[in-house]
Amino acid sequence: MTSFSLQPHPPLETLDEAGRQILFTEAHTVYKFSGGTVADDTLKEIWELAKWGPTSANTQPLRVLFLRTDEARERLLPHILKGNRPKVKSAAATALLAADLRFHLHVPRLMPLRPDYREIFEEDEPRRLEFARYNAILQSGYFIMAVRAVGLAAGPFTGF
Numbered sequence: 001m002t003s004f005s006l007q008p009h010p011p012l013e014t015l016d017e018a019g020r021q022i023l024f025t026e027a028h029t030v031y032k033f034s035g036g037t038v039a040d041d042t043l044k045e046i047w048e049l050a051k052w053g054p055t056s057a058n059t060q061p062l063r064v065l066f067l068r069t070d071e072a073r074e075r076l077l078p079h080i081l082k083g084n085r086p087k088v089k090s091a092a093a094t095a096l097l098a099a100d101l102r103f104h105l106h107v108p109r110l111m112p113l114r115p116d117y118r119e120i121f122e123e124d125e126p127r128r129l130e131f132a133r134y135n136a137i138l139q140s141g142y143f144i145m146a147v148r149a150v151g152l153a154a155g156p157f158t159g160f
Contacts, residue, residue, distance in 0.1 A: 053142030061103035081159035099136030
């Protein structure tokens with residue numbers, strides 16, 4: 001469930017048709033990439049965009065590991081379903097996205113209005129794990145949008 005309001009936040013500008021195409025209507029999953037390289041600055045820019053998306057209680061549990069070298073790719077391939085291996089082989093970079101199951105340790109800094117959430121989540125592991133999973137999945141969507149926003153294509157997959 002998502003709540004939203006027109007107040008007290010100032011009105012936002014709307015995204016033009018070109019921006020909507022980049023992020024939504026033309027943002028289909030890519031299955032084969034052209035290789036090449038992705039600059040460090042571009043990867044940083046992706047994360048700088050993705051990390052600001054709203055999550056429940058601003059918990060931000062997503063963690064990202066970028067893999068770009070042939071060696072890193074070769075280490076990853078045996079752990080990926082065979083059907084997804086060509087994506088990894090042809091991509092300039094692969095991002096491993098995972099939920100930090102101890103995200104609550106950072107809550108006092110990320111959500112200073114509710115530092116008690118740290119203890120609440122510490123004491124209630126099932127709730128913490130559900131919270132981490134849900135919000136990391138939400139952030140994964142933001143991550144894909146950030147990839148598109150910097151002009152790159154994304155081929156998300158599961159299957160390890």
